[in-house]
Amino acid sequence: MADKLAVGIDIGGTKIAAGVVDEDGHVLARLKRETPTTEPLEVIDAIASITEEFRREHHIRAIGVGAAGFVDATQSTVLFAPHLAWRHEPLRDSVARRTGLPVLVDNDANAAGWAEWRFGAAQNEADLVLITLGTGIGGAIVIDGQPYRGQFGIAGEFGHMQVVPNGNKCECGNHGCWEQYASGRVLTRRARAAATDGTEFGKQLLADAGGTVDRIEGHLVTAHAKAGHAEATEWIADVGDWLGVGIANLAAALDPGMFVIGGGVSDADRLLIDPARAAFSRTLTGRGYRAEARIVRAHLGPEAGLIGAADMARITARRRRPASPGARARVRAAARTGRSPKPRR
Amino acid sequence: MADKLAVGIDIGGTKIAAGVVDEDGHVLARLKRETPTTEPLEVIDAIASITEEFRREHHIRAIGVGAAGFVDATQSTVLFAPHLAWRHEPLRDSVARRTGLPVLVDNDANAAGWAEWRFGAAQNEADLVLITLGTGIGGAIVIDGQPYRGQFGIAGEFGHMQVVPNGNKCECGNHGCWEQYASGRVLTRRARAAATDGTEFGKQLLADAGGTVDRIEGHLVTAHAKAGHAEATEWIADVGDWLGVGIANLAAALDPGMFVIGGGVSDADRLLIDPARAAFSRTLTGRGYRAEARIVRAHLGPEAGLIGAADMARITARRRRPASPGARARVRAAARTGRSPKPRR
Incomplete structure (x- = not known):
């Protein structure tokens, strides 16, 4: 159980909402910070310090970040975030370097959609x-x-x-x-x-x-x-x-x-x-x-984004090797049932 | 080779276009019939006689039918086809009974899209x-x-x-x-x-x-x-x-x-x-x-619909048992590469 936790971070124009999320989508701990500025470096500082604080109490496996903006298909770079004035910001690698954890970045609505599908209104x-x-x-x-x-x-x-x-x-x-x-x-x-x-x-x-x-x-x-x-x-x-x-x-x-x-x-x-x-x-x-x-x-209210970001990061961290189509299908099936994907024989 | 052929049928408001399609999307033989009437039974007669004619020269494995209308998600029933005045027409089973072959029904544009992805403008x-x-x-x-x-x-x-x-x-x-x-x-x-x-x-x-x-x-x-x-x-x-x-x-x-x-x-x-x-x-x-x-x-012009319908029917006929997610992924990968899916070990 302890090794199945991820941090979810929702970056808005004025505040950062963060939580420790377990594999059932429950938020075990919460933190909120004003977005001190929209300067990317300071946002990364804030994410790193939030994560550090969570790690005192929890064994964190991965970090998922949801941001209001265009995120590239590799879930690493914020291409365009009007409210944050970001352009081609390589958020994933910056946060990973600072924290030593696997990081995933996605659009905040994509993260919320994933959360509603996994744990909310659209579970079945x-x-x-x-x-x-x-x-x-x-x-x-x-x-x-x-x-x-x-x-x-x-x-x-x-x-x-x-x-x-x-x-x-x-x-x-x-x-x-x-x-x-x-x-x-x-x-x-x-x-x-x-x-x-x-x-x-x-x-x-x-x-x-x-x-x-x-x-x-x-x-x-x-x-x-x-x-x-x-x-x-x-x-x-x-x-x-x-x-x-x-x-x-x-x-x-x-x-x-x-x-x-x-x-x-x-x-x-x-x-x-x-x-x-x-x-x-x-x-x-x-x-x-x-x-x-x-x-x-x-169903999940304003925490949907951080729950979904954390869950996607947790699942992705499990399959860090390049996945075959069969492995992808197993991860997909596992995501649906909540069980771990079986290793391929 | 000979066992990898399928018949593709495109049912329009005024005519039926049909062809024998190989696994590379080539049309080996063609037939056209006026749609004698929009009466489903007569359309099924026409499909059966076209198929019979093709079978004299070719070993046909499956029949794919594209129709301008709403087709249900199981690819069996035309829910609504304004030009054909069809409502909830169980076309797949009717044609299968008449011909003894596996049949798949889809919307004509879906069939054309599949053909363009497999063999036409969007191959890669x-x-x-x-x-x-x-x-x-x-x-x-x-x-x-x-x-x-x-x-x-x-x-x-x-x-x-x-x-x-x-x-x-x-x-x-x-x-x-x-x-x-x-x-x-x-x-x-x-x-x-x-x-x-x-x-x-x-x-x-x-x-x-x-x-x-x-x-x-x-x-x-x-x-x-x-x-x-x-x-x-x-x-x-x-x-x-x-x-x-x-x-x-x-x-x-x-x-x-x-x-x-x-x-x-x-x-x-x-x-x-x-x-x-x-x-x-x-x-x-x-x-x-x-x-x-x-x-x-x-790229494929007006034959895209019949090519795509035949190709989907051919691929589907291969995997008639209920497929596991892994098997589905292999069929998908096979569809992409044109190779046969490997049996699971």
């Missing part, structure tokens, strides 16, 4: 599509029990699929991206506009945020909706509607058995999921002639 | 996304050397991803589907409208079609474009532009190394592909920080 599914609604939209695909990253490691960027030609300007440089219509950013934008316009609800939101428009965030809308506020509920439903339309698009392409909805906006629960399901059923192509995917809320 | 790729532009848009996904069909068998229906909210009405019942903007149907629609409006180009097209508006088809536009006609070239480029935008969406989700463009509209070749590439490079999210997928024309 062959495939899974995870959609995280935070400020933007993140995504992950698990196919046949394997995280699917695409040829270059950047699959699952669902938020930047165009849903409205010449639509709202997106931070990615394009127009009409899905995350401009179905994410926390939409709620924040509407809330700040209402505050600026001085509507009744806007005034409430402004008061919630201590009188500063720029401090109004989408989660305030969610809180009002959960307390029964009609306008807030309608805003969440609008996000849910766009969520369902986009899910129908993904179902046309990928036809998974289950969509799992995570991220902060999923706190709205049925206020979000029910309208999404309705829009999905209304717009799915071939409806009536096919089985429909289930749409469920994620 | 890990993954492939095929987009066929015919009257509508078909699609197929190959991941890690395996056709990816989704949980219910219906993955790859890219044509019905919504790209314009409240856009053009689609035959599927929705509005704004991608195939309403990037397919042969678009060319046909514009050509017929021009003929009805009596524009100069419309008059030419009407003459090409013998004076009957309803006989004007998209391929006439392609022919004019290839002959240098400016307006025809622009129409093809417009389709290419929408093709590129949709490919950027698929790249955001799937990030494959290669997109292969097939179907009748791909006859326009660079007149279609160049504008598609331009639109793709212009709209791909994260451009500049990532490798870009290649976009290439399919």
Whole structure:
């Protein structure tokens, strides 16, 4: 048991969340640090000191790092992380050198998707599509029990699929991206506009945020909706509607058995999921002639990313030799059942 | 050699194309039949008689059938085929009973995608996304050397991803589907409208079609474009532009190394592909920080479907016992190298 622990690290724009994760996905110990700066060297320092602290109490086998950004297909380099201002940062090798442990780096949504497949909402599914609604939209695909990253490691960027030609300007440089219509950013934008316009609800939101428009965030809308506020509920439903339309698009392409909805906006629960399901059923192509995917809320909450990163690192550390296709299949089968892969004879 | 042949059958709305296909994807013999009616029984009769004819000269091991429609995940039943008016047609077992051979049924685009991966444009790729532009848009996904069909068998229906909210009405019942903007149907629609409006180009097209508006088809536009006609070239480029935008969406989700463009509209070749590439490079999210997928024309032409169906049937017939994960991996590796899978020790 003791040799089956891994550290999971989730690097966000403002904080680092870390945990010691066992082979059942349980978090045995936790640490949080403010991301002191986005300077890569200081983040690596923070990861090293967190790991050192965990190692006093636990026998750690590997480190998994989830980061909000494009990670290359070899799970070693962060190609592009807008919030961290990183470009081609060789995070895996830097952390491995500092800690002497095997390290794996992945996109934070990929890590969360893996966790939901292994320990959360999609434990008995062959495939899974995870959609995280935070400020933007993140995504992950698990196919046949394997995280699917695409040829270059950047699959699952669902938020930047165009849903409205010449639509709202997106931070990615394009127009009409899905995350401009179905994410926390939409709620924040509407809330700040209402505050600026001085509507009744806007005034409430402004008061919630201590009188500063720029401090109004989408989660305030969610809180009002959960307390029964009609306008807030309608805003969440609008996000849910766009969520369902986009899910129908993904179902046309990928036809998974289950969509799992995570991220902060999923706190709205049925206020979000029910309208999404309705829009999905209304717009799915071939409806009536096919089985429909289930749409469920994620189970693991904000720790999904660190749990998944740790688990992937733990599994990968076991098979450090170049694996044959047969060995890969056994690892896959083991990942599914939770048992160790048998050595080849 | 002689025991490695399979029959491939491509069932279209108006004709059945069939061939004897060897393990290298070569078509050794061909037959075409008008689809006498869309009555399933008569189609099965036609398949049986075609197979009988092939068997006089060749030792056939299996039959692969590609059909334009939703095929279930067990590759046995056509769930829904609008052009054939089939609903839940158990085609595999019916043909197997009549012929005494193992039979596999798949969506025609899935079959074509498999053929392009095995023998065509994507032979050295890990993954492939095929987009066929015919009257509508078909699609197929190959991941890690395996056709990816989704949980219910219906993955790859890219044509019905919504790209314009409240856009053009689609035959599927929705509005704004991608195939309403990037397919042969678009060319046909514009050509017929021009003929009805009596524009100069419309008059030419009407003459090409013998004076009957309803006989004007998209391929006439392609022919004019290839002959240098400016307006025809622009129409093809417009389709290419929408093709590129949709490919950027698929790249955001799937990030494959290669997109292969097939179907009748791909006859326009660079007149279609160049504008598609331009639109793709212009709209791909994260451009500049990532490798870009290649976009290439399919290699196998209209026989891709029957070649792929035959090849899948041949490979599947080899592994009729329920396969272990290890055996599946060996079949996969064998499919990639063209060698027979080794029996397990």
